[in-house]
Amino acid sequence: MMAFIFGKLTFAAxxxxxxxxxxxxxxxxxxxxxxVILTYFKRWKWLWKEWLTSTDPKKIGVMYIVVxxxxxxxxxxxxxxxxxxxxxxxxxxxxxxxxxxxxxIFTAHGDIMVFFVTMGLLFGLINYVVPLQxxxxxxxxxxxxxxxxxxxxxxxxxxxxxxxxxxDFAATGWLAQAPLSELQYSPGVGVDxxxxxxxxxxxxxxxxxxxxxVTILKMRAPGxxxxxxxxxxxxSLCSMVLVISVFPILTVTMGLLFLDRFAGFHFFTTGFGxxxxxxTNLIWMWxxxxxxxxxxxxxxxxxxxxxxxxxxxxAGYVSMVCATIAITLLAxxxxxxxxxxxxxxxxxxxxFGMMTMVIAIPTGAQVFNWxxxxxxxxIRFFTPxxxxxxxxSTFTLGGMAGVMMAVPPIDFxxxxxxFLVAHFHTMVIGGALFGIFAxxxxxxxxxxxxxxxxxxxxxxxxxxxxxxxTSFVPLYILGFMGATRRLDHYDVSTGWQPLFMVSAAGxxxxxxxxxxxxxxxxxxxxxxxxxxxTTGDPWNGRTLEWSTVSPPPFYNFxxxxxxxxxxxxxxxxxxxxxxxxKMQYEDIYMPKNTAMGIYVAGFVFLVGFAxxxxxxxxxxxxLLGATICVIIRTFDEETEYxxxxxxxxxxxxxxxxxx
Amino acid sequence: xxxxxxxxxxxxxxxxxxxxxYILIGNSNISVLNPQGLIALKERNxxxxxxxxxxxxVVPVFILTFLFAWKYRENNSKAKYDPDxxxxxxxxxxxxxxxxxxxxILAVITWKSTHELDPSKSINAGTxxxxxxxxxxxxKWLFIYPEQNIATVNFIQFPDRxxxxxxxxxxxxxxxxxxxxxxxxxxxxxxxxxxxxLMADAPGEFAGSAAEISxxxxxxxxxxxxxxxxxxxxxxxxxxxxSQNKLDLPEYNKLAAPSENNPVVFYAxxxxxLYNKIIMKFIAPASPDASQGGPSGGNMHxxxxxx
Numbered sequence: 001m002m003a004f005i006f007g008k009l010t011f012a013a014x015x016x017x018x019x020x021x022x023x024x025x026x027x028x029x030x031x032x033x034x035x036v037i038l039t040y041f042k043r044w045k046w047l048w049k050e051w052l053t054s055t056d057p058k059k060i061g062v063m064y065i066v067v068x069x070x071x072x073x074x075x076x077x078x079x080x081x082x083x084x085x086x087x088x089x090x091x092x093x094x095x096x097x098x099x100x101x102x103x104x105i106f107t108a109h110g111d112i113m114v115f116f117v118t119m120g121l122l123f124g125l126i127n128y129v130v131p132l133q134x135x136x137x138x139x140x141x142x143x144x145x146x147x148x149x150x151x152x153x154x155x156x157x158x159x160x161x162x163x164x165x166x167x168d169f170a171a172t173g174w175l176a177q178a179p180l181s182e183l184q185y186s187p188g189v190g191v192d193x194x195x196x197x198x199x200x201x202x203x204x205x206x207x208x209x210x211x212x213x214v215t216i217l218k219m220r221a222p223g224x225x226x227x228x229x230x231x232x233x234x235x236s237l238c239s240m241v242l243v244i245s246v247f248p249i250l251t252v253t254m255g256l257l258f259l260d261r262f263a264g265f266h267f268f269t270t271g272f273g274x275x276x277x278x279x280t281n282l283i284w285m286w287x288x289x290x291x292x293x294x295x296x297x298x299x300x301x302x303x304x305x306x307x308x309x310x311x312x313x314x315a316g317y318v319s320m321v322c323a324t325i326a327i328t329l330l331a332x333x334x335x336x337x338x339x340x341x342x343x344x345x346x347x348x349x350x351x352f353g354m355m356t357m358v359i360a361i362p363t364g365a366q367v368f369n370w371x372x373x374x375x376x377x378x379i380r381f382f383t384p385x386x387x388x389x390x391x392x393s394t395f396t397l398g399g400m401a402g403v404m405m406a407v408p409p410i411d412f413x414x415x416x417x418x419f420l421v422a423h424f425h426t427m428v429i430g431g432a433l434f435g436i437f438a439x440x441x442x443x444x445x446x447x448x449x450x451x452x453x454x455x456x457x458x459x460x461x462x463x464x465x466x467x468x469x470t471s472f473v474p475l476y477i478l479g480f481m482g483a484t485r486r487l488d489h490y491d492v493s494t495g496w497q498p499l500f501m502v503s504a505a506g507x508x509x510x511x512x513x514x515x516x517x518x519x520x521x522x523x524x525x526x527x528x529x530x531x532x533x534t535t536g537d538p539w540n541g542r543t544l545e546w547s548t549v550s551p552p553p554f555y556n557f558x559x560x561x562x563x564x565x566x567x568x569x570x571x572x573x574x575x576x577x578x579x580x581x582k583m584q585y586e587d588i589y590m591p592k593n594t595a596m597g598i599y600v601a602g603f604v605f606l607v608g609f610a611x612x613x614x615x616x617x618x619x620x621x622x623l624l625g626a627t628i629c630v631i632i633r634t635f636d637e638e639t640e641y642x643x644x645x646x647x648x649x650x651x652x653x654x655x656x657x658x659x
Numbered sequence: 660x661x662x663x664x665x666x667x668x669x670x671x672x673x674x675x676x677x678x679x680x681y682i683l684i685g686n687s688n689i690s691v692l693n694p695q696g697l698i699a700l701k702e703r704n705x706x707x708x709x710x711x712x713x714x715x716x717v718v719p720v721f722i723l724t725f726l727f728a729w730k731y732r733e734n735n736s737k738a739k740y741d742p743d744x745x746x747x748x749x750x751x752x753x754x755x756x757x758x759x760x761x762x763x764i765l766a767v768i769t770w771k772s773t774h775e776l777d778p779s780k781s782i783n784a785g786t787x788x789x790x791x792x793x794x795x796x797x798x799k800w801l802f803i804y805p806e807q808n809i810a811t812v813n814f815i816q817f818p819d820r821x822x823x824x825x826x827x828x829x830x831x832x833x834x835x836x837x838x839x840x841x842x843x844x845x846x847x848x849x850x851x852x853x854x855x856x857l858m859a860d861a862p863g864e865f866a867g868s869a870a871e872i873s874x875x876x877x878x879x880x881x882x883x884x885x886x887x888x889x890x891x892x893x894x895x896x897x898x899x900x901x902s903q904n905k906l907d908l909p910e911y912n913k914l915a916a917p918s919e920n921n922p923v924v925f926y927a928x929x930x931x932x933l934y935n936k937i938i939m940k941f942i943a944p945a946s947p948d949a950s951q952g953g954p955s956g957g958n959m960h961x962x963x964x965x966x
Contacts, residue, residue: 099876103875172872173872177833180832180874270849276849312744312745319754345777357765365755369754371724376740377727377740379731392721412776414691416870477689482866484837
């Protein structure tokens with residue numbers, strides 16, 4: 001009976017290690033603190049009505065960024081523990097973590113940083129910026145957007161749940177390579193937590209991908225043809241095409257792994273016809289395009305930032321678009337380079353190696369076009385532009401390492417080593433994360449109505465750059481010294497320890513950068529009066545989002561702009577038409593708020609939790625609940641409301657007098 | 660204030676460089692760049708070629724970036740400002756052609772070197788190759804010398820300037836067999852056999868590792884590869900043959916059970932065809948009477964394939 005009610009969940013599974021107890025405690029204290037603050041300021045209703053149930057992509061975007069920032073601390077603490085362990089654990093000393101605990105930490109670090117930090121931040125930026133840039137008031141499917149966000153939150157909750165409810169996390173590396181992740185070798189619930197947190201958030205990502213693809217294709221302002229779209233919209237579009245192409249592969253792969261573990265199937269097991277190489281193929285067919293899902297929107301940010309801060313048109317727009325599309329297609333054709341060392345023949349290895357290098361051609365063309373954009377510009381070195389220059393420094397280094405690893409015989413010597421670890425951190429931090437920082441700084445005044453403090457931003461930037469090189473250059477060298485990744489202990493005679501220590505010191509510098517970024521936000525809020533953005537166009541921008549006030553009204557545009565060229569807003573300013581003389585307002589249809597996304601995601605969360613612990617009745621109940629919610633939602637025909645033209649006029653007039 | 664911050668940054672960069680330089684010079688044993696075998700040497704040379712080729716693109720990018728950033732800064736009124744210039748066909752063709760040419764050269768090198776350095780290709784050195792069968796276990800390496808009929812754990816010895824034909828499989832989660840100073844790694848996977856050919860230039864002792872995560876004890880899954888003269892190798896084989904241990908099936912099953920930081924073990928003899936039996940047990944379906952032997956060779960009475 002107990003087994004029926006609780007599945008595999010027993011009292012013994014409840015948290016009892018120092019780290020789970022500590023995390024449970026801090027989650028409880030944090031949650032209680034937030035609850036007290038909300039109650040004290042009587043903000044519960046406000047939170048629920050204005051934010052949690054909102055279908056406004058701007059608000060959902062902000063919530064994405066808030067949740068990812070919280071997850072960034074979780075992933076960052078993991079990073080700190082990894083570095084500390086590796087700096088200490090040589091020879092007689094075994095550091096402060098056991099092998100299995102260490103393995104759980106680096107697994108969680110990878111998954112959290114990729115799925116819940118970088119993806120979350122990018123979806124936040126895309127949610128906020130893309131509708132504004134294409135001159136739309138809303139997304140194609142507002143409900144799908146809140147559902148996608150709440151599924152992402154449910155996934156984030158699941159990946160942290162073992163702190164509170166016991167068990168452990170996967171100790172398999174971030175992709176849970178079979179057969180290590182099979183029941184035979186990983187009998188605990190860790191891999192199940194891995195499967196279901198990513199399954200749930202992956203579903204959210206897929207819904208987001210569909211939503212933005214349709215939005216970009218169908219909801220652009222009149223006159224904005226595909227070739228007049230801002231580059232960030234283009235790269236988001238391509239990124240979403242990749243999401244739709246490959247996230248189903250991830251869903252299926254994890255589904256098959258779950259069947260192996262739950263129902264005794266043999267897709268990837270050793271023996272009984274199972275084939276672990278199949279898992280490796282499938283997971284990288286998703287995994288490699290995933291890298292480009294992360295990097296493409298960041299490329300888009302750089303394109304916007306370089307053009308704006310060089311005060312010049314983006315050079316080679318057509319060739320930038322072609323390069324973006326080329327990267328999108330090539331991203332699907334290179335997955336095998338993640339396992340040249342599995343003994344595929346020379347023909348296969350050479351083919352995939354060459355395809356991988358070919359990606360360097362469009363990427364190189366993009367870099368050169370950014371340089372041409374700076375050429376004969378008037379460059380203003382605000383923080384976003386600095387992030388771009390930082391990106392060029394790191395990305396060229398990472399790209400060099402990448403081209404090297406694309407040569408199979410070289411890969412044999414650096415695969416699974418810290419060289420590889422250094423390479424992909426260079427790409428994800430120096431490429432995607434710097435781009436996100438550039439984007440966050442760039443669009444912050446649009447969101448908040450005031451700019452971030454420049455000086456603190458500059459300090460944070462320098463800490464990141466110096467910390468980054470201090471941290472990761474030693475890893476490149478360690479890789480050449482034969483240091484493999486994921487080691488919780490090594491011999492002193494290897495001579496690795498000093499480099500690990502330098503690397504750990506670099507992380508401390510990065511941590512200073514993160515602290516400065518927090519201080520920057522706090523100080524900027526305090527001094528907001530000095531940095532107010534009253535025009536809506538603090539950077540002398542070029543694209544439509546700057547034509548609205550900051551922060552934009554919930555309907556984005558009182559009058560949908562008509563687009564005649566690229567850099568639509570720049571043209572308007574040149575023609576002095578940014579303030580139209582005669583305002584002819586029309587009724588606006590806006591989506592209503594809905595809590596259904598929260599309910600559905602809540603039920604899906606229960607399904608995930610139930611399947612981790614094999615609580616069948618709860619899984620069935622959760623599935624039923626989610627299905628019923630979706631059905632109820634489909635019968636709700638009043639999902640929109642009308643904002644009368646008079647009301648729009650009143651809001652606009654009210655702001656004009658205030659401004 | 661700004662000057663102070665710049666000073667701090669420069670100082671930190673300076674400290675970084677000094678520290679890294681010190682460590683690099685102080686430690687001449689950067690194994691991948693300091694090869695001791697034919698394959699590793701060729702792979703090292705490829706690293707250098709690929710680096711130089713990439714530098715041909717990276718250096719101009721670096722120089723242009725910081726040159727443009729400096730020259731076209733806002734308060735440099737002498738520099739030209741042309742806000743509407745955004746297209747030059749010739750220039751853009753160059754942007755595509757430059758990386759294309761570099762990649763074309765590299766692609767040719769890749770095609771050739773991938774075939775030349777295919778790990779499954781045997782090395783022709785005029786001497787008779789030695790076969791060593793490698794089995795990745797939880798968490799130690801088992802080595803079987805079929806020609807010498809001996810076996811070892813976490814230690815191998817072989818003559819220098821003699822091609823070694825490694826045959827690899829696993830009776831555990833997949834792993835990767837890597838001796839950085841002799842050449843690149845190769846995966847060892849259950850139910851499959853892979854090949855790796857290496858050759859050492861001179862006598863020496865080289866660190867070998869398990870490069871792919873394989874569970875709790877994988878950090879301690881290390882081995883030593885010693886190369887020696889043919890005579891020393893023969894003497895070593897003799898000494899192993901005098902060992903008390905014999906690797907029969909029961910002994911193998913004991914060895915295959917998970918253990919961490921396993922010591923070096925020598926076996927005077929090994930069960931005949933053990934390597935093939937280990938592969939076959941994952942291919943043949945385990946029938947209830949598997950322990951009584953069958954035509955498929957799955958007669959090892961293995962635990963662990965069923966959960």
